[in-house]
Amino acid sequence: MVKKNEIVKFTVVFEFTAGEDANVVISDIVSFHDGQNIHERMEKAESVAKELGESLKNKIIEDEFICVDITFFRSNLIKAFTLKPDYDSLK
Numbered sequence: 001m002v003k004k005n006e007i008v009k010f011t012v013v014f015e016f017t018a019g020e021d022a023n024v025v026i027s028d029i030v031s032f033h034d035g036q037n038i039h040e041r042m043e044k045a046e047s048v049a050k051e052l053g054e055s056l057k058n059k060i061i062e063d064e065f066i067c068v069d070i071t072f073f074r075s076n077l078i079k080a081f082t083l084k085p086d087y088d089s090l091k
Contacts, residue, residue: 001033007030008048046085052083
């Protein structure tokens with residue numbers, strides 16, 4: 001099967017110890033097999049989101065500041081975050 005690289009958008013929502021939540025949109029290149037249906041593409045995007053989330057978690061733990069897209073955050077103020085694919089970008 002032929003693989004096709006596509007740019008997929010992911011939304012990151014940060015919850016802070018104080019203040020308002022912040023939303024950031026990031027993009028990554030995801031390889032899909034030609035002919036995959038939308039459900040298979042969604043599963044692949046969710047798998048990539050888990051990998052990106054793990055990487056982001058490690059960065060938050062290791063660094064005093066993190067940069068997501070063009071936004072800098074102080075790591076010790078982040079209480080939680082969610083990262084999920086933007087399914088509209090898969091169509």
